[in-house]
Amino acid sequence: MKDNCICVLMVCCVCNTPLHGLDFFVFLCFSDVNSNSVAQKIYVEVNNTVPCVRLLNATHQIGCQSSISGDTGVIHVLESEADLEWPLTKGPNPPYMILLESHLFTRSIMMKIKKESSRIAGVTVVVPNTSPSEFSPHTTCPNENTGVYSDTYGPHLAHCNTTVWNPLGNGLSYEEFDFPVFSLKEDKQCYYDHNRVVNGSAPQYPLCAMQLFSHMFAVTDTATCMRRNDVINFSINPEMVCDPLGDFNVWGSIRPYNRSQLGHRDNESVVMAAARLDSRAFFWDVSTGAEGSISGFVTLLAAAHALRDVTQVAPPTHNILFAFFQGEAFDYIGSSRMVYDMQNGKFVIDLDNVHSLLEIGQVKRLVDNFQSSATGANFSLVEPGVSQPLPPSSLQRFLRAQNIPGIVLADHRAAFNNKYYESYYDNADNLNLRYPPNMTAEEQLEFLTDTAMALTEVATVVARALYKQAGGDGTQVDNIKADSKTVTQMLFGFLVQANNSWFQALIPPELKDMLSDPPDFYVGVASSSPAKAKPLTRLVQFLLANLTGTATNLTQDQCQKPDDLPDESVQMYSYLWVQGTVPHNGTEKGPFCVRASVRLSQALSPAFDLGEYASRNYSTWTESRWKFIKARIFLVASRDLEMLTLGVGVAVLFSSLLVTYFISTKADVLFSSAREPASAAY
């Protein structure tokens, strides 16, 4: 413990602060007698800090960085853009820590701050309660260098020359800041007490200041940090500097594939259906992507569920493979990996086996003004002309490798309808997920929202389209209907509360802690084993397994070792032991074993396997490592007081040296009558 450095005697040091003059340490305080110290009088630790971290790719580093011992600045609450003058030029107490309301977190303000960053220690953004009218920190042209359009292929369509997909994007997520930027809960009391600027005059010391720690280890670009990673074998203090982004893709199929047979399959033609899982935001690990990705993959999960029964009864000619890609926000990590695996015979099928691909993009607004009484599809599908390029989608990676017929289903003809693309505000409110007031969580779980009904319509259409595309029996098409209860439960689980009874029933009992709120959809750093995949990925894996697989009678031991049984094969299926529901009427269903042809495949960019860290073809995104990230608030004293203290100290030291020397040389004169008293008999 820092605050008991000299305490060899543990007992007295449990109670600490010095009351100078008091001969042992107890802190006289009126709240609690234990565990107080001087540090607690000084610093207030800020909880729940959300930093902006550094990400690197082949050419750039983006994100934010603090110095290794933290950045301290006097807090200044910005009231308007004009108010920037005070911290940037006029204020007498630099460096400043700027506190922004979320509506002031704009590109122009951040760029101005970035230019004068010598006077700025950092920026904190107050966590907002309501969303602004529009905000997207992503670029205007997402994934423009790794799609299918390039200078050699459709140059008039590349780099958003024809269609700007994200016109509201201000590109803040892809800027580099050399000061820390944090997102914190509002705490302006200290500022109002100490730092207010009255009539243009400077506030008096002591001033309220904040210190932010978010030191990132990696610099420059991915090639540099991966090279430094490799050096750790020879250094005394091995410490990795950065990690590649990635996770696992979830895929499943109607008819199972033997996973030990990889590469091309003769006479096999597969209809693929794809959706993306991940999203991102400016700050680390707080993205939701409700409209950007959740609407898409929930629809696909519902479609897969809808196809389960009809494909048992009347199997289609072609197989249907559902793929959920992770890491698509960062130059298509998941889909590029799957295409690479297909090209190199590392996947159960290869590109020649792919018949066509249907991708579900952002589909929230496909069904506007949903009428609950109407039946049938309430929307019509419109195909834009051939001059319209494909939006950023996983299909582009497949097309980059091979000409495959494909469709991207989206609710926007040209620019996105999503006003909060890849931002913190793309949440349940953006999807208009409304529940009546005064409902418990369980009741909300079951409630059929309008959004859920809308997405169910889309899922039904998608399922029917897939079935027909796969050559299914035309008479069966009308029997295909997506289940709106499933859709609304999925939306509730992913957007409101993951720890609900339905999700708990789908996963193994020991993974219950996975359902923490709120679920985060940032792809994060890659891990080597599927057991360590992100909670979102595993949740989608279990969902797909439960929705497309069958319940079996296997016991738990048999579920873990199904090869002992004659009919089961771990090569063809995966066997998952799940919790099962506990209905309220007491008939315990209990855990059971689900058999499904659902697997995880690694979603790590091929650039890292090939060692091409400066690759232009594949995603090269890495995330820097850091030691700790924290923030604290305290008062700072004026420089004058500090120098005064030092001056007084030096004066005391020198004068005491002089006086002591003088007295000790004259001691015989001063204490001359030092006669020993008669030695008493002690």
Added chain:
Amino acid sequence: MTAAVFFGCAFIAFGPAFSLFIFTIAKDPLRVIILIAGAFFWLVSLLLSSLVWFIAMKATNAQDLNLQKGLLIFGCMFSVILQEVFRFGYYRLLRKANEGLAAISEEESSPISVREMAYVAGLGFGIMSGAFSMINTLSDSLGPGTVGMFGDSQYYFITSALMTLALTLLHTFWGVVFFDGCERKRWWVIVAVLCLHLVVSGLSLLNPLYVGSVPPVYVIMLLMAVWAFFSSGGSLHNLSLLWTCRKSNAETSS
């Protein structure tokens, strides 16, 4: 607050103790031993008294704030009493050691007088007490922040250092006066030292009145300095001798 405050407070708190150590103690190994043993005695007294307080605190209800405050005051007083008891115990030990030293020395008498031992013992108590007072606070003064967020005075570090300085010197003077009182069997001296020590410690119970508790302590320190000077053989005559000696030196040299 920063390195400036750290060094400033360190110099204020430990400057005089450091200079006393360098010029009067460091050259004589016997004095060093007595100093360290004195510091150890103070440490043991602190350990025992805080043990008593800790047990009392744990055995009672931690939520009852008035009781805890009362226990604190009791603990403070008990610690002061125990320190003086240990000072007396150290006196007895040093007297015994003195006879032994006299026996083994080549000269007739002991190489160190009781007065010197009194001074060194007092300084030992003072240094250890000062260290325990100040090191904790010093380590927190290195960070960028200063005290004041919760309404405390922003002069916390300076007043801590000044109090530590006063306390170190006070322990030295108390040591001198105490041993002298024991030698001459003047028990009222011991009682007076004990009472003054209680007063000084009690002043710190007035916290968070940090700045206000410093002047009375300095007044007491000055009074104790005068008392210790006179009880260790000084007199006004010596002071005037010193003055004229310097004057005559100045005359003869000029």
